[in-house]
Amino acid sequence: MAKVQPLPNEVRGLNRTLEVGVRHLRTKDLLGMQELSPEEIQLILDTAFVMKQILSVQTKKTAHLQGKSIIHFFAENSTRTRLSFESAGKYLGATSSNISKTGSSINKGENLYDMAKTLDMMSTDILVMRHPESGAARYLSEKISASVVNAGDGMNEHPTQALLDMMTMVEYKGHLKGLKVVIAGDAMHSRVMRSNVWGLSKMGAEVRVAGPPTLIPRFLDRMPCTVYHDVRKACEDVDVVMGLRVQFEREHKVLFPSVNEYAKFFGIDDECLRRAKEDAIIMHPGPCNRGVEMPSHIHEHDRSVIHEQVANGVSVRMAVLFLLNARRNLQA
Numbered sequence: 001m002a003k004v005q006p007l008p009n010e011v012r013g014l015n016r017t018l019e020v021g022v023r024h025l026r027t028k029d030l031l032g033m034q035e036l037s038p039e040e041i042q043l044i045l046d047t048a049f050v051m052k053q054i055l056s057v058q059t060k061k062t063a064h065l066q067g068k069s070i071i072h073f074f075a076e077n078s079t080r081t082r083l084s085f086e087s088a089g090k091y092l093g094a095t096s097s098n099i100s101k102t103g104s105s106i107n108k109g110e111n112l113y114d115m116a117k118t119l120d121m122m123s124t125d126i127l128v129m130r131h132p133e134s135g136a137a138r139y140l141s142e143k144i145s146a147s148v149v150n151a152g153d154g155m156n157e158h159p160t161q162a163l164l165d166m167m168t169m170v171e172y173k174g175h176l177k178g179l180k181v182v183i184a185g186d187a188m189h190s191r192v193m194r195s196n197v198w199g200l201s202k203m204g205a206e207v208r209v210a211g212p213p214t215l216i217p218r219f220l221d222r223m224p225c226t227v228y229h230d231v232r233k234a235c236e237d238v239d240v241v242m243g244l245r246v247q248f249e250r251e252h253k254v255l256f257p258s259v260n261e262y263a264k265f266f267g268i269d270d271e272c273l274r275r276a277k278e279d280a281i282i283m284h285p286g287p288c289n290r291g292v293e294m295p296s297h298i299h300e301h302d303r304s305v306i307h308e309q310v311a312n313g314v315s316v317r318m319a320v321l322f323l324l325n326a327r328r329n330l331q332a
Contacts, residue, residue, distance in 0.1 A: 001172060054318070055091070117144065155191055171308070180206045187216050197225045246289055267293055
């Protein structure tokens with residue numbers, strides 16, 4: 001699948017990006033797409049494309065976060081998000097440390113607030129956290145001076161995943177405004193869906209959310225999207241087809257008859273691609289249950305940009321860390 005060339009918004013250099021960032025990032029934290037303005041979203045995407053240029057050279061490491069401390073606290077499992085945040089911080093020159101729930105004093109009974117205050121007193125500049133409870137990132141952001149980056153909180157939001165998804169769409173489509181995007185799968189448990197709906201709609205895209213009725217949350221009628229229960233119909237004339245992982249670990253009751261029936265009636269298949277535009281791209285936030293959300297030949301299709309999403313995750317997270325640090329420098 002060919003990328004759009006040239007990249008949108010010419011690279012003007014990091015100094016110019018920093019100046020814009022100081023003017024437009026309004027808060028010290030990145031908690032969700034719902035709070036970001038379209039201008040802030042565009043700023044992060046522009047900066048991410050600059051960061052991608054840095055990653056394309058042989059010597060990737062810069063000194064933009066030299067002397068800064070980043071703590072990664074992941075109370076849930078993660079591969080892509082955690083590793084890309086770790087890589088992003090190292091490429092920018094920061095000192096980073098990692099904490100897991102099983103390796104922290106939380107397992108001894110320490111509460112979240114006390115743990116966060118401990119990290120704050122250790123001169124932490126940025127806390128990147130993933131937590132199973134919705135609102136955990138916001139709660140801590142109000143209690144500590146460090147900048148908090150939400151790397152996924154319960155079933156609420158996952159803002160940097162939405163940002164990297166949007167970056168990938170821009171890379172292959174050249175724009176977000178006017179795009180038709182279908183997000184299909186387990187919407188009930190998906191923080192990725194929530195963040196993408198908020199972010200894409202703010203940037204002028206039309207968002208469709210598709211899945212079985214038992215996996216569509218009731219509040220979706222209050223969000224800027226259209227709900228479909230027929231996945232194939234939802235894919236008609238769209239520019240982007242995005243699958244969502246069926247989150248078996250969050251499902252505490254039977255929400256569909258069987259995996260085989262789910263794949264047959266709600267999976268992304270060849271018929272979905274036939275109904276989408278000829279140049280529609282295929283996306284998935286990962287990890288993918290192959291044969292459930294989509295078969296392997298769809299995952300590895302020549303119109304799939306799933307692996308490029310992973311690559312763009314590093315660029316987006318570099319951009320977020322860079323801009324939050326710029327905001328902190330402004331307040332210093």
